Amino acid sequence: MSNITDVIETYLKKVIQNTNHKAIEIKRSEIADRFECVPSQINYVINTRFTVERGYLVESKRGGGGYIRITRITNEDKAKLIDEIIEMIQPSVTQQATIDILERLLEEEIITKREARIMVSAIDRSTLAFQLPVRDEIRSRIMTAMLTALKY
Template sequence: MSNISDIIEQHLKKILEAARQDAIEIKRSEIADQFHCVPSQINYVINTRFTVEKGYIVESKRGGGGYIRIIRIQHQDKSELIDDIIEMINPQVTQQAALDILERLLEEEIVTKREAKIILSAIGRNTLAFQLPLRDEVRARVLTSMLSTLKYLNK
């Protein structure tokens, strides 16, 4: 059974799809009323499920006429997306950010589920048994190497 955060995330993604645009504007209070939750729950979903690593930019305007704009980042091709991710993860990347990136690569069909599991096992904290920040630096290097390989395999 899905929790409220999953349900809200799916709802917002459906709105984005239905709009057939790369951006939507929502009112936090209206979404909170719709799902009978507090507005901070909407903030939580937006801050954790609509991140740059997952391919979104979020803008907000506070106040009476305020809104939250969710923009889906679009790339010309997969090579450009991989370049942007490599730039984003260097010189270091946390485990959570790496997981978000893998989720995005799956959504964009750049990697298969099998490939994502292999990458995840190579960059996980159990494999990279170093102290921070070295672990995040090594994770970025390994992920960069794998993404570079994928980039040239996809051409």
Template sequence: MSNISDVIEAYLKNIIQGNNKNTIEIKRSEVADRFECVPSQINYVINTRFTIERGYIVESKRGGGGYIRIIRITNEDKAKLIDEIIEMIQPRVTQQAAIDIYERMLEEELITKREAKIMLSAVSRATLAFQLPLRDEIRSRIMTAMLSSLKY
């Protein structure tokens, strides 16, 4: 059974996919009312599930007429997307950001589920038993090498 965050995420993604512009504008309170949850739950979902690493840009306007705009970043050129991800993870990347990036790559069909599991195991904190920030720097180098090999 899915938790409320998963349900809200799926709902928002369905709206984005149904929209030809890959963008939506929502009112936090309206979505919270729809799912009978507190508005901070909507904030949590947006802040954790709609990140730049996962391929989204989030803009917000506060106040009475305020909204939250979620924009899905699309890129037809897969090599360019890989270059953008490599740039994003330099000079270091956290484990959570790595997970988000691999999930995005799965969604973009750049890698298979099996490849994602292999890549994640190579860059997990259990494998990279170093102190921070060295661990995040090594993770970045490993991911850069793997991503570069995908381009060719």
């Protein structure tokens, strides 16, 4: 059984997918009412599931007519996408950001589930038994090497 966070994420992704513009504007309170949850739950979903690493741009406008705009970042050129990700993860990257990136690469069908599992095991904090910030720097180097290999 999915939790409410997964249900809200799936709903918002379907709404984005069904639009021609790959962007939606939502009101936090309306979505909260729809799923019978508190508005802060919507914030949590947006802040954790719709990140740049996962391929989304989020803008918000506060106030009475306020909204949250979620835009899916699309990139037809896979090599260019990989280059942008490499730039984003330099000079260091956290484990969670890396996992988000790998989920995006899975969604974009750039890597397989098996490749994602291998990559996750290589960048896991238990594998990289170093103190911060060295661990995040080494993770960045490993991810950069793996992403560069994917381009060719």
